[in-house]
Structure formats: structure tokens, C-alpha cells
Amino acid sequence: MSRVWEIPVHDSTRVRDVRIAAREACDEAGLAPPRTAIAELVATELATNLLKHAGGGRMVANLVACPAGGAGTSVQLFSLDNGPGIADVDAALRDGHSTAPGSLGAGLGSCLRSAGAFHLYSLPGRGTVASARIDPEPGGRGARTAQLPAGGITVSLGQAEQCGDAWAWVRSGRLLTLLLADGLGHGPKAAHASTAAVTELRRTAHLPPAEILRLLHTALRPTRGAAVTVAQVDTERAELSFAGVGNAGARLRTGDSWTSLVPHPGIVGAYFPAHVPVHRVPWHRDSLLVVHSDGLPSRWIPPEDPRLLALDPSVVAAAILRDAGSPARPVRDDTSVAVLAARPPDQHP
Incomplete structure (x- = not known):
């Protein structure tokens, strides 16, 4: 995709x-x-x-x-x-x-x-x-x-047809897993890497994030590799597990505050760390997770409007993408933003 x-x-x-x-x-x-x-x-x-x-x-x-x-x-x-x-x-x-x-x-x-x-x-x-x-x-x-628990938006550098970024979410029993992959570089070869990551997620979403990343590393070896973030919510335990390898970004909102979640250096499919740290935090009814590729400016400002945060994750992701850039500050790479929401948003179109 x-x-x-x-x-x-x-x-x-x-x-x-x-x-x-x-x-x-x-x-x-x-x-x-x-x-x-x-x-x-x-x-x-x-x-x-x-x-x-x-x-x-x-x-x-x-x-x-x-x-x-x-x-x-x-x-x-x-x-x-x-x-x-x-x-x-x-x-x-x-x-x-x-x-x-x-x-x-x-x-x-x-x-x-x-x-x-x-x-x-x-x-x-x-x-x-x-x-x-x-x-x-x-x-x-x-x-x-009806709202989905996850949504996102992807744009290409220079409006190119092929995008090196991809995101996906999969539900497996009590586990809800969100993945964002940023293929190294951009263009068709980067797209091949990120698409391979999405395909592998559909086979491995029942596993914990660190194990998913290890299997992704094997699956992406024939490609140029990718930065990959995996966030998984255990809906029964109300817990978020987060792990990433590469230079993607993530911010978690709980209550009125935002916290950055930092992935580990490396490239899935090329330079995989010996140990992948996994962040585990409570997943509250008002929690919201934003993951993004490095095409988004590093100093983007998280949204605070409660009306936006209560809407469908696809709209939240698109608003973040829009507000992070401008004609004077265009995107510098393929860019993806994906959002995971803890509760069904308000039933408003």
C-alpha cells in the first residue's frame, strides 16, 4: 500500500x-x-x-x-x-x-x-x-x-507516487497492535521495505513487540531496511507496550500531559540491537498515542483541542500532519502519522 x-x-x-x-x-x-x-x-x-x-x-x-x-x-x-x-x-x-x-x-x-x-x-x-x-x-x-481505534495518513516526498512509509494496525484477541515503518531513504526500494514490515505484522501481531521486531528484522533482510515502531495495547490488562528501532518518534498523551517515547538506534533488517528496550505504561481511557516517521518536524506541537482529540484517529493524524508543516517549512522526507486511541471517540462525524 x-x-x-x-x-x-x-x-x-x-x-x-x-x-x-x-x-x-x-x-x-x-x-x-x-x-x-x-x-x-x-x-x-x-x-x-x-x-x-x-x-x-x-x-x-x-x-x-x-x-x-x-x-x-x-x-x-x-x-x-x-x-x-x-x-x-x-x-x-x-x-x-x-x-x-x-x-x-x-x-x-x-x-x-x-x-x-x-x-x-x-x-x-x-x-x-x-x-x-x-x-x-x-x-x-x-x-x-463509527470510530476505529487507529488511523493515520501518509504523504510522499515531492508528491512522489511511491512512499517509503507505511503504517498498519491489527487486532489479535485482547491485543491491539500498531506498526509504523519508515523504509530507509525514499522511493520504490524504501516502499518495498515498509510494505514487507506491514505484511509481516499480519502474521506476528499475536506476539509481544520485541519479538515482532526480531521477526521483522529477518523478514526485512532482503530489503534496504526500515525504522520500525511497534505499539501494542493489552486491552484486558490496560497496558501499553512500546518498542522501536530507528529514528521514528512517538508521543503519549495521558490526562493533560504528553510524554515522548524514544525508540532504540538501529535499522530493522540491517543493524539490529542486541537488546530492544520495551516501555510499558498504563493505558487509560483517555490515553492517545501518536507515532510518526522522521519526515515530521521534530519540534511539532501536540494538539490540545479536546474536540479534535475526541474525533476519529484518522482526523487527528491528518490535523497533526497539516499543522506541523507549511509552505515555508515543507516536509523533508516521506511522512507518516498514525494515532492509536484508547476509547471509542465521541460519535461525531
């Missing part, structure tokens, strides 16, 4: 580019024509909103595994802007509501109805982030607002 589409949207000609990107993502995911048509509709509505209401922004399309219990690949669409924001999100999601002259006001409402899951965060004066997932099979209304 190393393919990434990122399209700056600053004039009307880019709306067509966004629609084509959504179609290509669906083809890559193997979605049927009716699902592809929905993805094109949602992508077009979001891109049009960027122009009408935000003065421009960017669209990102990722390929993600279907939610737990599903088969195949979904297409995750993101819309990010630093525009004026939306004062009343609930009103904006109702059909017929619009602040643009001549608009039918059906854009965000149609996204909410059509996508397998649709989530929106907006702050007046700061902009808007939207996340829409198109699954291989349609879901009911509950699926559109």
Missing part, C-alpha cells in the same frame, strides 16, 4: 486532477465501478469546497486495509486546508446549508451519506480537515460515524 496521491488544490483545474487521483486509487484498491463513482463524487465535493470556502488546500489519497472484519483494501481521502474554518460543523453537514452564493449546499452532506466513514474537524481561523473512507462494500449509517 505504498502508493500515495497528493494534489495541491489552488484553482479549478485541479478538481479534475483530484477526481482522476480518486479513480486511480480505487483501481489500485480493486474497487468495483459503483464504489469508484462514490470516491470520485466525494473527492470532487471536497476539492470544490477547498476552492469555494478555504481559498485552496490539498487532497491526499491513501490505500488502507479494510476495517476489522472486512476484506480487501479501502481508499482513504483527506482534505486539508488552513482557511477560515467552519463555525458550525453540524449545520455544514446538513443538506441545503451553504455559505457560498449559488451553492446547493449538498457537498458535505453527500460525503457523509456516501462514504463508508466520514469525519470532519474544523476550527474558525485555523482551517478544516476531512477524512472519508471508501470501502469495497457499502456500510450502514452507523458505519459512517
